[in-house]
Amino acid sequence: MAPGPLIYLDVDGPLIPFGLEPSRYPLFAPSPLEDENPLLGRLDPSRGVQLKALPGELVWATTWLHDANDSLAPRLGLPRLPVLDWPESSDTDDADARIGLHWKTRPLLEHARGRPFAWVDDEISEIDRDWVSGHHAGQALLHRVDPRHGLTGADYRVVGEWLRESRHS
Template sequence: MTGSAQRPLLFLDVDGPLIPFGAAPERYPSFATGSHSPGDDANPLLSRIDPAHGPRLSALPCEIVWATTWMADANECIAPRIGLPRLAVVRWPEPSDTEEQDERDGLHWKTRALVDWAAGRSFAWVDDEVTDTDRVWVAAHHPGPALLHRVDPRIGLTDGDYVALEAWFREQTRVPGR
């Protein structure tokens, strides 16, 4: 398939979008999954992940890719909790002088790697650290459509986030003339 025929990508972060943090601990509900997932004992924050995210993410017309420091652990610990299959994982490059300068200039350390990974494909990036600096850089360096969607880390993904993502993905997959 060529870039235009492929489904858009959804680069998904874990901490913030799926595991809310930063508010008072008593504010977060705890979700039981009915099964024991790897990492449950090692990371009590996993209980904050709402299993309803899996079906909602799966319903989006896109290819989901983990874009998180959890790396392959997202497939071991997160995916089973929410009913997702094993997903592709962005491999982060070793820090370089370029990335260090980017961070000093306000560009997120993930931004260049995600644009490289997308290789011109349409993509949405869901993260709690996206800024306008990232949006400007992506607009200047990525030839395809891109949505950089910031999620409030204290709340995580909400109905409003899913509405915005669904609308954007539907627009990207719309066939002209239909």
């Protein structure tokens, strides 16, 4: 049996909302420690249950890198997840930026190696979608989340339905 789809998960925006007046965001326990990112208080622990219910393999695709496992996973009740390590900058990055391609797009495809995947991020554009459709042999869902609100029930439904359908295609 072929491996199931990957779920590339960004943190800032999808899990830790930002962009509204800070007082508009609820704060969740435990409160961040003095040496922790103060925005961790916006991380809703119930998101972990929703993420675990998604039918795929969760992978951190965030600038938090391995800190996501140390700081976020315990608060969400998640196990340590694989982390997409970003390559060093290159000339390709400059060319990608000139055409508007997100700097994560190419490394995500290299990591996926043709496997179906869902990418959940707040910075996905039509350029990324077009590039993936032309360069990735497998199925892909690039799901943009409104960073002001983070992942909502509607987002989980869309991603979950796509993941279930991709397993049967």
